[in-house]
Amino acid sequence: MDLQVAEHALQHHFADMEQQQETSTFGMWMFLLTEIMFFGGLFCAYLVYRSSYYEAFVEGSQKMNIWLGATNTAVLICSSLTMALGVRAAQTGKKKLMVVLLLITILFGLGFLGIKGVEYHEHWENHEFPGPNFHFQTIDKTPPVDPQHTEIYFSLYWAMTGLHALHMIIGVGLVTWIILGGLAGAYTPAYFTPVEVVGLYWHFVDLVWIYLFPLLYLISKKHGGG
Amino acid sequence: MATAVQTVERENYLNSNYGIKSWLLTTDHKRIAMLYLVSITAMFWIGGFFAMLIRLNLLTPTGDLVTSDTYNKLFTMHGIIMVFFFLIPSVPAVIGNFCIPLMVGAKDLAFPRVNLLSWYIYLLGAITALTAMVTGGVDTGWTFYTPFSTTYSSTHVIGAAVGIFITGFSSILTGLNFIVTIHRMRAPGLTWRRLPLFCWSNYAAALIMVLGTPVIAITLLLVAFERAFNIGVFNPQLGGDPLLFQHLFWFYSHPAVYIMILPGMGVISEIVTCFSRKRVFGYEFVALASIAIAVLGFLVWAHHMFVAGISVYAALVFSLLSYFVAIPSAVKVFNWTATMYKGSIRYETPMLYAFGFIGLFTIGGLTGIFLASLGLDVHVHDTYFIVAHFHYVMVGGMVMAYMAGLHFWWPKMSGRMYPEAWAKLSALLVFVGFNTTFFPQFILGYMGAPRRYHAYPPEFQVLNVLSTAGASILAVGYVLPMIYFLWSLRYGELAPPNPWNAVGLEWMTPSPPPTHNFDETPIVTWEAYDYEHQPQEEVTVGH
Numbered sequence: 001m002d003l004q005v006a007e008h009a010l011q012h013h014f015a016d017m018e019q020q021q022e023t024s025t026f027g028m029w030m031f032l033l034t035e036i037m038f039f040g041g042l043f044c045a046y047l048v049y050r051s052s053y054y055e056a057f058v059e060g061s062q063k064m065n066i067w068l069g070a071t072n073t074a075v076l077i078c079s080s081l082t083m084a085l086g087v088r089a090a091q092t093g094k095k096k097l098m099v100v101l102l103l104i105t106i107l108f109g110l111g112f113l114g115i116k117g118v119e120y121h122e123h124w125e126n127h128e129f130p131g132p133n134f135h136f137q138t139i140d141k142t143p144p145v146d147p148q149h150t151e152i153y154f155s156l157y158w159a160m161t162g163l164h165a166l167h168m169i170i171g172v173g174l175v176t177w178i179i180l181g182g183l184a185g186a187y188t189p190a191y192f193t194p195v196e197v198v199g200l201y202w203h204f205v206d207l208v209w210i211y212l213f214p215l216l217y218l219i220s221k222k223h224g225g226g
Numbered sequence: 227m228a229t230a231v232q233t234v235e236r237e238n239y240l241n242s243n244y245g246i247k248s249w250l251l252t253t254d255h256k257r258i259a260m261l262y263l264v265s266i267t268a269m270f271w272i273g274g275f276f277a278m279l280i281r282l283n284l285l286t287p288t289g290d291l292v293t294s295d296t297y298n299k300l301f302t303m304h305g306i307i308m309v310f311f312f313l314i315p316s317v318p319a320v321i322g323n324f325c326i327p328l329m330v331g332a333k334d335l336a337f338p339r340v341n342l343l344s345w346y347i348y349l350l351g352a353i354t355a356l357t358a359m360v361t362g363g364v365d366t367g368w369t370f371y372t373p374f375s376t377t378y379s380s381t382h383v384i385g386a387a388v389g390i391f392i393t394g395f396s397s398i399l400t401g402l403n404f405i406v407t408i409h410r411m412r413a414p415g416l417t418w419r420r421l422p423l424f425c426w427s428n429y430a431a432a433l434i435m436v437l438g439t440p441v442i443a444i445t446l447l448l449v450a451f452e453r454a455f456n457i458g459v460f461n462p463q464l465g466g467d468p469l470l471f472q473h474l475f476w477f478y479s480h481p482a483v484y485i486m487i488l489p490g491m492g493v494i495s496e497i498v499t500c501f502s503r504k505r506v507f508g509y510e511f512v513a514l515a516s517i518a519i520a521v522l523g524f525l526v527w528a529h530h531m532f533v534a535g536i537s538v539y540a541a542l543v544f545s546l547l548s549y550f551v552a553i554p555s556a557v558k559v560f561n562w563t564a565t566m567y568k569g570s571i572r573y574e575t576p577m578l579y580a581f582g583f584i585g586l587f588t589i590g591g592l593t594g595i596f597l598a599s600l601g602l603d604v605h606v607h608d609t610y611f612i613v614a615h616f617h618y619v620m621v622g623g624m625v626m627a628y629m630a631g632l633h634f635w636w637p638k639m640s641g642r643m644y645p646e647a648w649a650k651l652s653a654l655l656v657f658v659g660f661n662t663t664f665f666p667q668f669i670l671g672y673m674g675a676p677r678r679y680h681a682y683p684p685e686f687q688v689l690n691v692l693s694t695a696g697a698s699i700l701a702v703g704y705v706l707p708m709i710y711f712l713w714s715l716r717y718g719e720l721a722p723p724n725p726w727n728a729v730g731l732e733w734m735t736p737s738p739p740p741t742h743n744f745d746e747t748p749i750v751t752w753e754a755y756d757y758e759h760q761p762q763e764e765v766t767v768g769h
Contacts, residue, residue: 013333013411015747023336023410030402030436038440041474045448045459048470130457148458148465155457159448 009191021193028197032204035167039208042160046215049152056149059136060157061217063128065119069217072115073209079108080206083175087199090182090192098195099182102175105202109172116165123154130155157216164212167205174198238641238738253338254741259324260639261345266312266320267708269352273307276300278701281663281694287687289680297680298365299381305368310390311352313624314482317489318435319348319400321631322428324639326404328732328739329422331413331748336406344399351393358385367678369479372460372471376452384453387446394443397485401435404428413731415750422730422754423512427492430516434481434488434523442478445471472534476527484523486620487587488516490627491558494580497634498562500728501577502569505755508561515554522551532603541600548598555591559584574726575649579630582657586622590615593668608678611671614664622660629656629707636711637725641738642718648710655703662696729756 014020050057086101127135134154136147178198181187187195239256249257280300283291292300323341327334335341358364364386366375375383408421408429448459449471458464460471499506506512528536528544562584571577593615596602606612637643666689671677675686682690724733731748732739752759 011338012742013338019410023406026410027337027340027402027406030405034398034402034436034440037437038444041441041444041448044474045470048467052467053465131455146465152458152465155451155459159451 009186009193017191021191021196024193024197025200028200032200035204039160039163042156042163043211043215046156046160049149049156053146053149053152056145057153059145060150060153061219063123063126064217065122066217068115068119069213072112073213075108075112075115076206076209079105079112080203082108083199083202087192087195090187090195091189093189095182095185095187098187099179102179102182106172106175106179109168109175113165113168113172116161123158128154130158160212160216164205164208167208171198171202171205174201236736237740238736239741240641240738242741251342253334253342255323255327255335255338255341256639256739256741258341258345259320262315262319262323262348265345265349265352266315269307269311270704272356273304273312274701274704276304276307278697280304281697283680284682284690285694287682287684287690289682292680294680295365296363298367298678299359299363301678302364302367303359306355306364306386306390308620309368309482309486310393311348311355313486313620314397314435315348315400316486316624316628317493317631318404318428318431318485319344319396321493321628321635322404322424322489323400325635325732326407326425326428327411328638328735328743329425329730330408330411331416331731331744331750332407332411333742333744335403336411337403340399341403344396344403347399348393348396351389351391351396353389354392355386355389358382358389361385369475370446370449370471371475372449372452372466372468373462376449376461377463384450387450391443391446391450394439397435398439401432401439404432405436413748413750416731419510420750420752420754421513422492423495423506423509423516424489424492426513427488427495427516430520431485431488433517433520434485438478438481438485438524441474442482445474445478469531469534469536472531473528476530477524480527480530481520481523483616483619484519486624488519490583490624490631491516493627493631493634494562494583495558496728496730497576497580497630498565498584499755499757500634500726501572501574501580502566503572503757504565504569505753505757506561507564507567508557509754511557512561515557518554519551522547522554526551526598529598529603532600533607545598545600549595552591552595559588559591573650575644575646575653576630576634576726578650578653579626579633579656582653582660583623583626583630586618586626586657586660590618590620590623593618606671608676609671610667610675610677613677614667614671617664617667622664626656626660629653632707632711634726635732636714637721638732638737638739640711640715640718641721642714643721643725644707644714644718645710648706652703652706652710655699655706657703659696659699659701659703663693663700664696666690666692666696729754 010017010020014023082101082105086098086105089095089098089101123129127133130151134147134151136150175198178195181194239254243252249261252258252261279292280297283289283297283300285291289297323335359382362382364379364383365381366379366383370383370387375387408425412421451457452459452461452466458466460466460468462468495506495512526544526548528540529548532541532545562580593611597606597612597615633644633649670686670689670693673686675682721737723736725737726733729752731744731750734748735744
């Protein structure tokens with residue numbers, strides 16, 4: 001049975017399963033390389049403006065809800081754990097365990113998006129969304145920071161976390177697709193490449209947040225006073 | 227083998243299936259290459275139409291044909307279409323798509339469905355950009371410099387930027403597919419040192435597509451956001467930094483010119499060695515020069531910004547690094563020439579185009595060195611000298627190589643020969659027309675004529691008229707192949723599997739190839755371009 005599934009899964013242009021599996025994984029790594037450069041442009045902009053408008057960035061990061069951010073970091077790390085265990089379960093042929101673990105991963109993912117939504121709502125209410133309605137109450141400081149510069153901070157905050165959230169949403173969709181396949185019995189220890197590849201993607205998205213959290217929430221916190 | 231008689235009935239990738247659906251839902255790399263061929267040819271004519279209007283307008287010093295606003299839109303749309311929708315996909319997406327799996331002895335690219343997806347993404351991006359152009363146009367120049375593009379321009383910047391953003395992903399997916407295919411799908415015995423140079427150069431270009439394209443994608447997305455939400459990432463009035471935009475833009479767009487030239491160099495390597503009947507001189511150097519160009523290409527972007535206010539020390543470093551690009555480029559030119567030395571050269575159409583490429587690319591490359599030098603660049607910056615320089619590389623280089631490749635592999639793609647005499651005439655017309663169009667622009671630029679102006683002082687008229695006259699010759703040179711390629715589909719002589727007596731796996735399968743490329747997976751036991759050891763009778767058999 002397992003062997004049949006594996007034969008069925010072999011696409012016509014590959015010589016054997018091993019080549020197909022290696023090729024798919026390699027393709028995903030290349031895609032992640034592209035993704036690094038995609039986020040890289042934003043990280044570059046962040047670094048440039050952080051060094052130009054350091055005070056304004058400190059002020060901006062005071063508005064971050066550090067507890068929600070920390071909770072979200074923990075949620076994502078847990079989701080990576082369940083994802084890794086899920087891939088392992090697929091590899092060892094424990095289909096039910098895989099489905100359960102991936103369901104938990106999705107719940108963590110949705111939890112992250114929910115908490116992020118709460119944060120976005122707070123920023124929106126406080127007029128911390130760049131554009132005509134942007135309003136920034138400078139805390140008493142000498143010299144006062146330029147609200148336009150904190151607006152750049154918030155532009156980057158929304159762009160970086162928004163792009164990340166978009167990747168999370170896509171990730172949740174992909175994991176759902178894997179679960180459906182798992183329920184239909186598509187994966188066996190001989191063929192579980194899609195599970196592995198989606199796992200790589202999920203870990204990558206997780207890793208991006210691991211960088212976003214300190215850059216946006218933490219590193220300016222201490223020196224800023226305010 | 228070269229004389230094997232063909233019958234039309236033999237099943238191949240063109241006749242294995244009929245109907246629109248079998249084309250639009252195909253995952254066969256050869257059919258996708260044809261889809262790309264049709265779409266980029268359409269874009270080439272649209273871009274060429276804009277170029278024609280530009281040249282017509284410049285016939286008179288007062289620019290009588292169009293208003294200055296329309297002129298701004300014309301050169302912008304010419305640039306956007308030619309760069310993003312023709313040159314970048316040209317050789318990779320058409321010839322690379324068709325040939326790379328054949329050259330590595332595979333049945334298809336690594337991810338056939340992703341390949342089809344990339345064509346649909348291209349189409350979506352092209353339609354988006356064209357919609358922006360039809361509904362009013364864009365006037366920022368293809369470079370979208372801020373803050374003009376984000377704040378002051380009142381044209382359809384968002385639509386054009388989103389179109390380019392979308393198309394970027396098609397380029398990323400093509401590049402990704404090439405890299406993975408060349409790594410994982412090579413036939414037994416086809417080691418890296420036996421890999422055709424066309425694969426090497428497409429591999430190098432694919433690296434740039436995968437690593438560079440996402441950066442311009444995010445940059446143009448920020449420009450679109452900035453216009454839509456009035457945020458200030460690049461707008462100096464809101465504290466943003468326009469120089470940051472230029473850095474991010476050129477971080478992709480300079481390497482992108484190597485996406486445009488590297489695959490063309492690969493075509494030339496194949497053709498020069500085939501029509502000289504000699505193994506390419508210094509195979510390893512030509513192969514590694516491609517990689518060197520790709521790597522160095524990422525380190526020179528700020529030479530576009532010498533007069534934009536970057537630090538003088540940064541400018542010095544970027545100037546020096548830009549000189550370094552000349553080394554691997556010269557390695558290639560010298561090796562092609564050395565390959566021809568004492569070879570038995572045949573003057574078939576692909577070789578004529580290859581000659582054109584080598585000469586024109588050398589002029590384009592050498593004037594690039596002028597521009598890399600800080601002092602001279604200040605003098606000729608934003609003049610017609612720049613226009614002439616990059617057209618020598620892009621049109622004299624890449625379009626020539628693309629035409630060379632199309633003629634070289636046309637028998638394989640279509641199963642038909644094109645009419646040789648007409649093809650030679652068109653190659654000649656393209657060469658003469660091209661030089662007449664763009665050489666005067668070097669002189670114009672050196673005399674100080676600024677680019678992107680719709681009127682000019684009367685003393686520049688002679689050179690401008692010459693340039694416009696050349697452009698019309700060039701246009702005839704491009705219309706001819708369009709006609710005789712279409713003609714050959716029906717009336718052309720049937721092509722044998724290997725009309726040029728070339729080596730390489732793609733010539734060991736019938737023309738046109740069957741859907742699965744090879745009946746049996748080939749096993750490679752010979753070195754690349756082993757022309758000297760090819761049996762003599764095969765060499766003498768013409769087509």
